[in-house]
Amino acid sequence: MVPALLVEDAAKRYGRVVALDGVSLEVQPGELVGLLGPNGAGKSTLVKIACGLIRASRGRAEICGAPAGSPPARAALGYLAELFRFPGWYSADEVLRLHQRLAGSTGGDGERGRLLELVGLASARAVRVDAMSKGMQQRLGIAQALVGSPPVLLLDEPTSALDPAGRRTVRALLEELRNREIGVLLNSHLLSEIELVCDRVVILSRGRVVAAGRPEDLSQARGVEIETDEGIRLFPEARRDQVPGLVEQLVREGRQIYGVRVLATSLEEEYLEAVGGDTA
């Protein structure tokens, strides 16, 4: 299967500064990959290379098998930049219409209405961008990225200006995109969000991949906690697959069981360990 996004040994130098140093990653169709890392780790540089906004000093990037930046790659891509703005004098509907024309989308009025509804802006169709809050503009940016139903989405901090309700809407949207077989690379500082929605996580630090895998694989077991009528019992060496045996043993001993919790390190703890002191 052709990956939605393929990056191989991508590097980018700005003079003496190394922004990206040999990063490789893949996003399959229908897969949601989270990109994590401290400021200056190279996340946005990587996303921009994939979009064709900047040229890699070394390595290659492909979108659905086409070289990044080429017309077929751009036609297959939806992108939300970290820092973006739409002309203040455009209405939400006009922004989407412009992007429909540029993307060659034939979705027309129906697509615009669906997208605005999807991001919770159905009632703001005629509202000018300069009259929108930052959160509304960010949701419009997400709708813009979805114009033309691209098979690949690159989202750079899509929820940074959203309130909790807006973030929940975006999470639901991302899950729907996964069901539609769209490959998504999600760059975010919000670890909880990545943990909730992403199939895989890639952690960058100083331009290199320092950890990668499924969120549950990245976390380490810290034992099992069982709440009984005598209080909480901790089994620090126990794993998830030992839970039925432990419960059975406690019941045999005449204990009442009220709850069981499998303990593991959080993504945040794993992230901090992976990036070490790199918190720039």
Place this chain on the structure above:
Amino acid sequence: MRALPIIAGYALQEALRRRIFHVVLLLTAVYLGLYWLGADEAFEEVAQFDDGPVEEQELTGGTLFGLSMFGTLFLGSVLAAFLTLGVVRGDAERGLLQPLVVRPVGRGALLLGRFLGAAAVCVPYVLIVYTACALITRTAGDWWPDQFLRPGVQLAVGVLVVAALGLLGSVFLSATANGIAIFMVFGAGLVAGLLGQIGEALNSETLETVADRTSWALPFEALYQDALYRITSESRGFTGLAIELGPFGGSQAGGTNLPLWTIAYFAVVLAATLAAFSRKDL
């Protein structure tokens, strides 16, 4: 190139909806009103002069209209500068450019579309102001240029040269720096014209050469000087001599190579802009 008319339309909409365009329209109305007042007064005064070797009405008409052409070139250049100074780096810094560039548009179409959008505003603007000034001069003093159409077109092309230079500068400079650079370049052209006039008066070959080369390096000045020459090309004798001194740099026939040079200049500037933009990291 499918995207070219879309981007040009976007640029045109942007230009017409920006406040700066309304400010320019207001300033233009004030400018035309003042020009009418000044022309009316000037023609009334020269009508009272005794007959001499100079045809006062022709001298006054040529001088006033020449000045108005400078005003038109200046206002058109201001408009061209504002429409192009932030097209690449300025828009990229504000985050306006990235959502457009990642679309299957092509950077060449994006640049050319923005240039055509600016041209669609600047060219009609210059031609309308130029025609309005000619009609005002005719109404106030019954004077009409010897050649009408070509000088107007040359002024419009001169403004397009400024727009092309603004576009080139926008790849390298931030919007503010580029705006300053454009007006410095415009000023350099104006100074070249003045130097040429001084050189001619002092019979200084060096000054004339400097002025001549600068006006060719900045062809909006050469186009303006040629346009000035054409509006009074049939004036002879003392009147012709007086007019030749001309306002703001004097008139100078551009010769047959000027149109070819202007086309080549456009091609080089736009090609350089595209080459720089296509390699630029955003």
